[in-house]
Amino acid sequence: MRYLLRRLLWMGAALLGVSALIFILVRLLPGNIIDIIAGTEGQLSRSQRLEILHSFGLDRPWPVQYALWVWSMLHGNFGWSFRTSQPVAGLLVSRLPTTVELAALTVALVTLVGLPLGILASITRSARLKLAVQIVGLLGLSIPNFWIAIVLIIVASFAFHWLPALIFVPPWQDPWVNLQQMFLPILSLALGLAAVVVRMTRSSMLEVLGQEYVKVARAKGLGSRVVLLRHALRNALIPIVTVLGLQMGFLLGGVVITEQIFGLPGLGWTLLNGVYQRDYPVVQGAVMLFAITFVVTNLIVDLIYTTLDPRIRYE
């Protein structure tokens, strides 16, 4: 409990750090922020400029600007889009579910495919299989997921006349159509990660299977399935969860590109559109939300450890 409290505090500090980083980065922008906002260069008189600066609060000292910005974010106010003048917070909140759905379903698919295959591969110790699994696992890390996405689209369109949908259907409107639209994006993200999980599962299972307690379990006459799943897998899961946790950054990054390719209006899509349109309040907000998502998933991964292995007690 105290550990959780400390972690939450540290999370707050880290996010504050991220916000400071974003704040400084945006201030480093080349050119005048007014020109970016108004899309004009040299057409405004000096007094007009000062007026705009004042209306955005940009004429105050940096620390004051920063404090005000953080304060308003804490109140759920992420500023207003330069382009549409809509509140950024509302925009981001409406985009978050798509990204969460994409990431969660990918993790689910990766676990459902990667774990069983890895366990299956751990039954034999053959050196050839080891090499094959090692290379496949590294291939999973090496193939860019945007390329997998492109290849999947090519294959799907030639084989099944499938094309990325033009209009995104959220799951609460029509879950079946939504799942059809999400299938290829999820597959493109999951293939690489699944290969990594297969490899990690195999190596981690092999290590556990060599332990004394597995021998004991076998010796007392337990069925091989019980030994494999109850005794070995539970302990083998710890390094697997670690690797999955490390891959979360990879996954969240992949989400950005995948959403872009398949035209899914999620958080990554919003971030990129903000970047292309130089809509910095949107970029700031999206980056902040990515940081929050990332830090929270990392915390969840750490908490999963304690349930997997009661010996791990955080102090």
Added chain:
Amino acid sequence: MSRVEAELQESPGRSFARVRARRSVGLGRLLQRSPVVIIGGTLIIVVVLLALGAQIIAPQSPVSQTAPPLLRPGHEHLAGTDELGRDEFSRLIYGARVSLYVGVLAVSIALALGATSGIIAGFYGGWVDNILMRTMDILFSLPAIVLAIAITSILKPSLTNAMIAIGIVYAPTFARIARGPTLAIVNLAYIEAARAVGIPNWKIMLRHVLPNVSAPLIVQTTVSLSTAILTEAALSFLGLGTQPPTASWGLMLSAARQYMLIDPWIAVLPGAAIALTVLGFNLLGDGLRDLLDPRIRTM
């Protein structure tokens, strides 16, 4: 046995020498046992040779628009032509140059920034350690690509800025890797001895600490080269890295997206080039980890 003697017994300097002696005997056998290093090494040598000899090997200039666009692979154009009638095969070869260039420089930035802060943090400890490592933690609380996107979008998209962004993004990994072993050796007798003799701190760090933390750093460098190349490809794919008309694999993929259903080749080949190069570095890194750092076994 006095304390100093006991520490000398276990000092990494000695064990390092021992490992080196053992390694020189068994290097050939280890290489034999680790086919991944050979496969990975071969892949990388091929890519490096292609990149270095691009002018000689490539049949055409990567930017000359002479042929009809979107030709299928054939005799004249081994990999066909792209949407502007440029020879795809030549562009693939020149693309190796951009990938390696960005990869190597970005990782150098990351290594320089990260390893320096990691060693300094571990060496001085206390508040220096706290400030440096907490800064690294902040960089760690963002997914790499998201941070790289944020940095390049603000610095204006270009090859150099992509390189800087990737360098910054991957620095924390090196810092963490360098700090651990530094902490472990900083109180050992030979560092103490060096201090007692009056060698300046920077020289101790360079001459006595760095060599002892280099093995994990070497492994991480190879692995990071693969992620750096992937990140460059991703940034260029999103239009935030290398700018046209330079031939970059990520950029070629992104341009091919519009034509992928008319001419799948130009969408498939650059991706395969990225995958093979990155795979090469990953295989090498994996094999090196087994060779240099036997404690961490991946399999």
